[in-house]
Amino acid sequence: MKFHIVILLLFVLGVSRASGADKLKKNFYKNSCRQAETLVRNITWSRAANDSKLGAKILRVHYHDCFVRGCDASILLDTVGTDAAEKSARPNLSLLGFEVIDEIKSEIEKVCPQVVSCADILALAARDAVSFPFKKDMWEVYTGRRDGRISLSSEVTGNIPGANSNFATLKNLFANKSLSVTDLVALSGAHTIGVAHCGAFSRRLYNFSGNGDTDPSLNQAYAETLKSQCPNPASSTITVEMDPQSSESFDTHYFTAVKQNKGLFQSDAALLTNTASSKIVDSLQKANTFFSQFGKSMKNMGEIEVLIGNAGEIRKNCRIVNA
Ligand code: HEM
Structure with missing residues (x-):
């Protein structure tokens, strides 16, 4: 009897893990915004051509996004009101490259308004900025993430390891x-x-x-x-x-x-x-x-706790949640 329960548990866990990995898709915007991935790459590459440090900057922003509330672009939100956003937490004060994400978002909004998430733009731009010197994609990025509406500075410590961690x-x-x-x-x-x-x-x-x-x-x-x-x-x-x-x-x-x-x-x-x-x-x-x-x-x-389907939203501006 116990044996059957274990098998059943393993099956359930196996299935939910598999669906976890299947959340995102290759070329999610193929039909909804065909140009999305090309636009991200073109803008990122043109900025990387003038900034050899851009890959490091955006890769770190993507990592700090994913480790707090999942890859939901919560790191891109500015503080509004009294609740300090993730950005203002100590380990995030040295993050750079936000203006490139803003530029990509505003160009994509011109052709596909409110279709492409800031979380996906960040994941793609991190890959593209690091890949620029190689002139090819250094890894594959699946898409379909949606943007979160919450960003709290208080959630950063305890999720992002410090430099002194053992x-x-x-x-x-x-x-x-x-x-x-x-x-x-x-x-x-x-x-x-x-x-x-x-x-x-x-x-x-x-x-x-x-x-x-x-x-x-x-x-x-x-x-x-x-x-x-x-x-x-x-x-x-x-x-x-x-x-x-x-x-x-x-x-x-x-x-x-x-x-x-x-x-x-x-x-x-x-x-x-x-x-x-x-x-x-x-x-x-x-x-x-x-x-x-x-x-x-x-x-x-890039799959950590992603929001998919109808969860979250597609922000109009990566720095503020939709009204
Ligand atoms: C394993 C735990 C990690 C620790 C403790 C850690 C810690 C740090 C620290 C303290 C800095 C220097 C920040 C500064 O003083 O300006 C840094 C920089 C950086 N980290 Fe990590 N990190 C970790 C993992 C990662 C991961 C997983 C990634 C990406 C996949 C990453 C990407 C980077 C990059 C690219 C920089 C340089 C950023 C720049 O030059 O602008 N780190 N990290």
């Missing part, structure tokens, strides 16, 4: 979003592009365990270089490349750096503190393996 915290926060350790390691590979403010890692350099020490797990020579770039106390304006000399190139160099104990954050270094995750770091040093796994993990991340 492996257990990272694993838990990713598992809360149905993402595996493989997804955690592959998606951390996004740190192959972009920059960080000194404050995000200065504790590792100057006060790791509360007595003025440096994190012993950080490569010593690299720690010295970082100290010269980021004097104590941390400046709020200085930034450093997360993957030195390669921070504008989407490649596997991040994993090589992590292996050499040159991961910038404790969260990067933490990937070596677990046997399974450390093996994944090894395997992702191969370019083909990284690109293919990153694509799969982006698809998983």
